[in-house]
Amino acid sequence: MFEQLSILAPGLLGASLARAARQRGVASRIAVWARRPESRLKLKEASWCDAVHDTPEEACTQASLTVICTPVGRIPDLVRRIGPELPRGSLVTDVGSVKSQICREGHHALQGKAHFIGSHPMAGSEKSGMDHAREDLFERRPCFVTPLEESDSAATERVVAFWRDLDADVMTVDPEKHDEIVAHISHLPHVLASTLCSFLGLKDADWIKYGGAGLRDTTRVASGNTEMWREILQQNRAEILRALRAYQDELQAFQAALANGDDYLARHFLDRGKTYRDQL
Amino acid sequence: MFEQLSILAPGLLGASLARAARQRGVASRIAVWARRPESRLKLKEASWCDAVHDTPEEACTQASLTVICTPVGRIPDLVRRIGPELPRGSLVTDVGSVKSQICREGHHALQGKAHFIGSHPMAGSEKSGMDHAREDLFERRPCFVTPLEESDSAATERVVAFWRDLDADVMTVDPEKHDEIVAHISHLPHVLASTLCSFLGLKDADWIKYGGAGLRDTTRVASGNTEMWREILQQNRAEILRALRAYQDELQAFQAALANGDDYLARHFLDRGKTYRDQL
Numbered sequence: 042m043f044e045q046l047s048i049l050a051p052g053l054l055g056a057s058l059a060r061a062a063r064q065r066g067v068a069s070r071i072a073v074w075a076r077r078p079e080s081r082l083k084l085k086e087a088s089w090c091d092a093v094h095d096t097p098e099e100a101c102t103q104a105s106l107t108v109i110c111t112p113v114g115r116i117p118d119l120v121r122r123i124g125p126e127l128p129r130g131s132l133v134t135d136v137g138s139v140k141s142q143i144c145r146e147g148h149h150a151l152q153g154k155a156h157f158i159g160s161h162p163m164a165g166s167e168k169s170g171m172d173h174a175r176e177d178l179f180e181r182r183p184c185f186v187t188p189l190e191e192s193d194s195a196a197t198e199r200v201v202a203f204w205r206d207l208d209a210d211v212m213t214v215d216p217e218k219h220d221e222i223v224a225h226i227s228h229l230p231h232v233l234a235s236t237l238c239s240f241l242g243l244k245d246a247d248w249i250k251y252g253g254a255g256l257r258d259t260t261r262v263a264s265g266n267t268e269m270w271r272e273i274l275q276q277n278r279a280e281i282l283r284a285l286r287a288y289q290d291e292l293q294a295f296q297a298a299l300a301n302g303d304d305y306l307a308r309h310f311l312d313r314g315k316t317y318r319d320q321l
Numbered sequence: 322m323f324e325q326l327s328i329l330a331p332g333l334l335g336a337s338l339a340r341a342a343r344q345r346g347v348a349s350r351i352a353v354w355a356r357r358p359e360s361r362l363k364l365k366e367a368s369w370c371d372a373v374h375d376t377p378e379e380a381c382t383q384a385s386l387t388v389i390c391t392p393v394g395r396i397p398d399l400v401r402r403i404g405p406e407l408p409r410g411s412l413v414t415d416v417g418s419v420k421s422q423i424c425r426e427g428h429h430a431l432q433g434k435a436h437f438i439g440s441h442p443m444a445g446s447e448k449s450g451m452d453h454a455r456e457d458l459f460e461r462r463p464c465f466v467t468p469l470e471e472s473d474s475a476a477t478e479r480v481v482a483f484w485r486d487l488d489a490d491v492m493t494v495d496p497e498k499h500d501e502i503v504a505h506i507s508h509l510p511h512v513l514a515s516t517l518c519s520f521l522g523l524k525d526a527d528w529i530k531y532g533g534a535g536l537r538d539t540t541r542v543a544s545g546n547t548e549m550w551r552e553i554l555q556q557n558r559a560e561i562l563r564a565l566r567a568y569q570d571e572l573q574a575f576q577a578a579l580a581n582g583d584d585y586l587a588r589h590f591l592d593r594g595k596t597y598r599d600q601l
Contacts, residue, residue, distance in 0.1 A: 238594035311547035314518035
């Protein structure tokens, strides 16, 4: 139970966690800040928050736990900005999908004052914005909590408990391991879907009308917000490149099997792929 | 309107087209053959067929239109097998997803006796088998009809009319163009999904539990029947290899942009991908 939960930049994730926290009685008070004045006006009507502030600093002066829900590129600056206003010993986390840089910079910015412990709930949706927020968005969804070796373990425990109270399946890993994992299971699939679409976009425009359910599913993520994804690619560049190179070895081995007419080997790739997919 | 529609090997597609044809009064009689005795027993209970035969030859002796619904690898042999039994001037088509080889061999096998005009309704599903058949499976779904230059145009027109009567959106293209199109919009996406899964299957088995909706959608097709897909890859090898090589140029250009820190260019790929995907 937190005295005050402060949510900076509530979109789909931030508004969902406010509603989930309210429903479950996780915080006595919920304060919010949104960058756009029209969002702040709308937030004043929302039953799931108690106070709407004009600046992120004001929203955090009494926060027990602050959750930053901006795109990943803005998180470190925002941590530095609120740092001086935070109550001593309070907690700050975020919901960004890349962790190494954010956790190092966040920890450094608050050192000796408050605790930055990164989080990454894997509960997005192709729909964005607080209008699509849902109390159950995090239920039984994976959520990474990514402390540094030097992070305060009691602080980590409190952040873990917060996500558990929202019924998320919490895993604690270090930020580098997190970034390696998501480079493989989230960023690489996104790169393949986006480049497949950019490639097909160069072909005869008529072909698009023959696309079936398979093509639609395979490429769905490519319709996500491209600026958000550019920031993710930028922040997780090294791990994504490593995953991409290793994946291309697999793709080229498959291509060689096909080119050589080695159907036994080609089938072996398909079978291994199916075995993995059937476990998902 | 056909006097007799004969369906060889009714699975999801064959049973769906029998039900759709029955519902719409497209054929006076529907005859079927299935390879497995237990399937034939079950077919005898089906309200959507009038006669169940023990051999494909028997099922076709009075066929006005025969539709072959086996996996692509078995279609040419089956055309050769039924050829001598077919009524003179009758029509034969199929529902295979690769067309060049099947159309050439089918045309050659029936020449001067009956007409082979290939079809490819893009109306699959991850569910297979006649139990999942639906009258509306082809409604507003793309369906290729792929005559050769030397095909009889009246025969082509009758096959086109058959699919239109089932409310499919019919496009007529030559078999080689068809194979180029599906290599890009169906087989390449499948190869990427399968190799992504076979690649991820080599990684830490724990990671699979962090897979979100994006990974699940992107890889859904990889859970398809691998023997069916091996046959498709084999039959459309040349076009798939061509598409795969061209796609890898795109992927490597993206990788170079990322490696060079050229975020403007990386974003450009994402934007082009989104523009394409948003049209799907």
